[in-house]
Amino acid sequence: MSNIIEVRGVNKSFGGVVANHDISLDVQTGKITGLIGPNGSGKTTLFNSIVGYHPIDSGTIQFADREISKMRVQKIARLGILRTFQQTRIYSEMDCVKNMLISAAHHHTGWFDMFRKYPQELTERAEHLLEFVGLFAKRHLISGDLSFGQQKLLEFAMALMNEPKVLLLDEPTAGINPTLINGLINRLKRANHEFGITLFVIEHNMRVVMNLADSIYCLAHGEMLAHGTPDEIKNNQNVINAYLGAH
Amino acid sequence: MNLKLKKILFYGGILLVGIFAPVVFPAYTFQLAILWLMILFALTWDILGGQMGYNSLGNILFFGAGMYVCVVVQIGMYYDVAEYTAHFGAVKIDYTPYQYFSGLALGLVLAALFSLVLAVIFGWIVFGLRGPYFAIGTLGVAIAAGELVGTWDYVGGGGGITVPMYPGDPDDRAVFFYSLSFVSAVSTFIFLKWLYSTRFQLAINAIRDDEEKAEAMGIHTNRYKTIAWSFAAFFLGISGGIFGNMTGFIEPLEVAFPTVTFGIFMVLMVLLGGKGTLWGPVIGAVLFHLIKEITWTYLLGWQWVALGSLIIINVVFFQQGIMGWVMEKWPDLFGIKVDEDVVSAKGTNSVNNKVVS
Numbered sequence: 001m002s003n004i005i006e007v008r009g010v011n012k013s014f015g016g017v018v019a020n021h022d023i024s025l026d027v028q029t030g031k032i033t034g035l036i037g038p039n040g041s042g043k044t045t046l047f048n049s050i051v052g053y054h055p056i057d058s059g060t061i062q063f064a065d066r067e068i069s070k071m072r073v074q075k076i077a078r079l080g081i082l083r084t085f086q087q088t089r090i091y092s093e094m095d096c097v098k099n100m101l102i103s104a105a106h107h108h109t110g111w112f113d114m115f116r117k118y119p120q121e122l123t124e125r126a127e128h129l130l131e132f133v134g135l136f137a138k139r140h141l142i143s144g145d146l147s148f149g150q151q152k153l154l155e156f157a158m159a160l161m162n163e164p165k166v167l168l169l170d171e172p173t174a175g176i177n178p179t180l181i182n183g184l185i186n187r188l189k190r191a192n193h194e195f196g197i198t199l200f201v202i203e204h205n206m207r208v209v210m211n212l213a214d215s216i217y218c219l220a221h222g223e224m225l226a227h228g229t230p231d232e233i234k235n236n237q238n239v240i241n242a243y244l245g246a247h
Numbered sequence: 248m249n250l251k252l253k254k255i256l257f258y259g260g261i262l263l264v265g266i267f268a269p270v271v272f273p274a275y276t277f278q279l280a281i282l283w284l285m286i287l288f289a290l291t292w293d294i295l296g297g298q299m300g301y302n303s304l305g306n307i308l309f310f311g312a313g314m315y316v317c318v319v320v321q322i323g324m325y326y327d328v329a330e331y332t333a334h335f336g337a338v339k340i341d342y343t344p345y346q347y348f349s350g351l352a353l354g355l356v357l358a359a360l361f362s363l364v365l366a367v368i369f370g371w372i373v374f375g376l377r378g379p380y381f382a383i384g385t386l387g388v389a390i391a392a393g394e395l396v397g398t399w400d401y402v403g404g405g406g407g408i409t410v411p412m413y414p415g416d417p418d419d420r421a422v423f424f425y426s427l428s429f430v431s432a433v434s435t436f437i438f439l440k441w442l443y444s445t446r447f448q449l450a451i452n453a454i455r456d457d458e459e460k461a462e463a464m465g466i467h468t469n470r471y472k473t474i475a476w477s478f479a480a481f482f483l484g485i486s487g488g489i490f491g492n493m494t495g496f497i498e499p500l501e502v503a504f505p506t507v508t509f510g511i512f513m514v515l516m517v518l519l520g521g522k523g524t525l526w527g528p529v530i531g532a533v534l535f536h537l538i539k540e541i542t543w544t545y546l547l548g549w550q551w552v553a554l555g556s557l558i559i560i561n562v563v564f565f566q567q568g569i570m571g572w573v574m575e576k577w578p579d580l581f582g583i584k585v586d587e588d589v590v591s592a593k594g595t596n597s598v599n600n601k602v603v604s
Contacts, residue, residue, distance in 0.1 A: 051463065077465030085463075091456035093523075094449070095584070102449040103464055114471070115445045140584040162464060 004029040004166055004198050005050065005081070010059030010069075012042075012049055019045040021222045023059070027166065032192050032199040034213030036206075036233075038242055042222040043202045044086060047168050051083045052076040064165070078105075080165035086174065086202075088151045092144030096135055096154055099143050100126035103158035126161060133157040133187060149176045153184070160191060166198045167191070173205050181205070185212055210234065218242070265433065269425050276421040280493060282536045283425075283432040287486050288509065289516040289528030290435050291479040296514065297522030298448060299475055300455030301374075305385030306483060307510035308392050311503035312365055313358035313484030314491035315402055318410050320357050321350035321492075332403040344414045355488045362484025366477040374472050377458070386506065393504030407498025410491055424493045431489065435482045436529070442478070443525060451475050455523075512539075519561055521568025530569055 005027035012020040019042045027033045037043050049056045052073045061069040068076050091099050101118050104126075130139050133153040138146060143154055152175065159167050172188065173181050185208055191197050203209040209216060210230040218226045218233060220242040226233060233239055265283075269276040288310075295301040322331050325346050342350070369388055376384045397405040413420040442448065450471045453461045461468050491497045504510075512535065520531020542553040565572060574581050 053463075073462045074465050074467060077463055082465075083463060085460070089457050089460040089463075091453045091460070093456050094452055098449055098452075102446070102453045102461075102466070105465070111470075114447050114450065114474070115442070117445055142583070158464070 002029050003027060004064055005200065006060075006062045007046070007050065008060045008062075010046070010049060010061065011057045012045055012054070013057060018222050020049065020056075023219070023222075023224055025217050025224065025227070027198060027200045028215070030192075030196065030198055031214040032188070032201065032212055034209040034216040034230075035200065035202045035219065036204070036209055036216060036239075037219035037225070041219040041242075043219055044170060045222075046219070047083055047170055047202065050076075051081060051168065077162075080163075081168065082159050082162055082164035082166070083168035084155050084159055084170055084172065086170040088148065088155050090143045090151050090154055090158065092142070094143060095141060096130060096139045096143050096146075097123065097126050099154060099158055100130065100161050103161040105162050129157045129160050130154075132160070132190075134183070149180060152176060156184075156187070156191075160195065160197070163195075164197060166200060169199060169201045169203075171202055171204060173203065173208050181208060188212060262433070265429050269422055273418070273421075276425050277493065278540065280421070280425040280428040281490075282533065283428040284486050284490055285512070285516060285536050286529050286532040287428075287432040287435050287482055288513040289520065289532040290432075290439055290525075291482050292513040293517045293522055293524075293528045294439070294451075294475050294479045296517055297524065297527070298443070298455065299451040299472065300458075301472070302382045302514070303385040303476075304382045304506070304510060304514065305387070305389035306479060306513060307504055307506055308369070308385075308389040309362040309365060309480040309483035310487040310490070310509065311389075311392060311396070311499070313362045313487030314497055314503045315396060315487075316361045316484070317351070317354035317358040317488030318408055318491050318497055319402060320354035321347075321411050322408070324350045324353065329401050332401065332408055340411065342411045342414055347411060347414045350411065351488075351492065355485055358484040358488040359481045360484075362480040362487075363477045366480035367473055370473040370476045374469060374476075386510075389504055389506050389510060393499045393506070396499040396503065403498070405499065407496055407502070410495050410497060412495075413492075424489060427489045428486075428493075431482065431485050436525075438478075438482075440525060447471070447474075452523075515558060515561070518566075518568055519557075521570030521572070521574075524570040524574075527568055527570035534569070 003026040007023055007025045010020055010023045011018075023042075023046060025033075025035075035043050035046070048054055049069070050061055052068065052071050052075070056069050059069070060067060063076070063079060063081055066079070068079070068081075071079075091102065094102075101122060104118075104122055127136060127139060130136050133156055135146075135150060135153055135157065138150065143151065146154065152172070156169075156172065169188070173184055176184060188199060188201070189212065192199050199212075201209065201212065203212070210233075213230060216228065216230055216233045217224065218236070218239050220238075225242055226236045226239050228236065268279050272279065288306075292303070292306055295303050295306075319328055322328050325342070326340060331340070369385075373381060373384045373388065396402060402408065413423070450461070450466055453464075453466060454468055454471060458468060487503070491502070494502055497503055516531040516535045517528045518531070519535055520529065521527030538557060539550075539554065542550045546553050561568075567575060574583065578584075
């Protein structure tokens, strides 16, 4: 099985705070990989490093055998790695359909494409994806007026609209009504199976991540603590200690 | 009456008013010409300030640059510029109509292109700044430009340049420059109406709403920002060339780079009319120009106080501007769908600054 993302020996510190120390991990093509760890263990920092949000101190990050650790955010996004944010980010003064339209992939856009109108097919695809996440009825509403959970779903739909190869999801279920979580897990799995998008998910909700992921990495204090299948992680004494606060 | 006919009547009516205004009010031809330029100012400021969320206080840079380029080209085509400016207007050189109009035509074209290039260069520098830093950075650039031109003797320094004389009757001159202003403002409007119907508008709106998200989604943000500013610069360059010729005399601080008058007026007009809309800047410019002319005539001595009060009322009570207020009141008219539950939950203020397609 090939790896679409390979992280090797990545270090990142902010002043004296070591956020990531010698992190290595693989995201397998076509699978769902989970990333867990207590608060402040460096999960989001690692995501930010992968998508080029800040430069890493040392180490390598490869995407489809291409070194991306020196590339800029937009370039990496256009290669096909997309991330969603922990604090949901959408274009809050535009309606949902416009949010979707502007999220269509930009890797092929030339200079003149900036001044084209959107073809009907794209609007149809946007509406289809909004239906997929259950926002079809709200598609003409200004997105900033939606509830937090709905905005989260919209952000997920926007990511799908971009047709990424890998989608990095930062706590997709945080702040979502427990009854909607099952629906979301189902949609994440469908995005993985039906659209063939590799998922790399940060998640605090153990039930969700155990249910979702094929393999799980666990970070603690900026270091890689454990790696394995959901069952192995569940029974790993180090992981249990990290979550319960023992050292 | 169907919608299409209504639109034709509406736009046709405005065009007719524009064309016949100098015939009906010949004494106000210059005032009306300046009104069209004010509309152009507001429309071009709103590209960045309203649609893209970058509040520039330095757009006047392109107005002044266009003015100087236009006048220098007009002179330089037929005389030596340094010799002409060295006389501080003491020599009066008569241009033949051919010399005058060919110089002006080329001058306006080069003014527009030069301003566009300037926007690309300065955009590369100042677009690293965000929020208030961008506003102050652009203001600094505009002020510096005025001061620099003031020390440059080749273009007349602080003493300015007397623009070549219009070869004809003064009344014809007024109508001629009115027509130029009218055509350039209407062209700007038509251009923006088209631009805002393409994906360009969605991209710059996305930058306004959340630039970091736009970057994370792979949008070429720098490209969009630079192009948006160069469009504004292109039309402002033309307006500068026209205004310089209308005034007849140009100098750096009061005429070409007036950061505290025109430079701030463009912001105020957009805030008054409602930013992020196509009609807001137009309405704001008309109203602002009217208020300004009335207070300057009837409240002389207190005109700046009146203007200051207007700004305070606008910013404190009507942040969304006239168009914003109308859209909030009657969202259906603009195709904005509002979720009734959301509105009743949040109160009536939830629909500020919405974008119209």
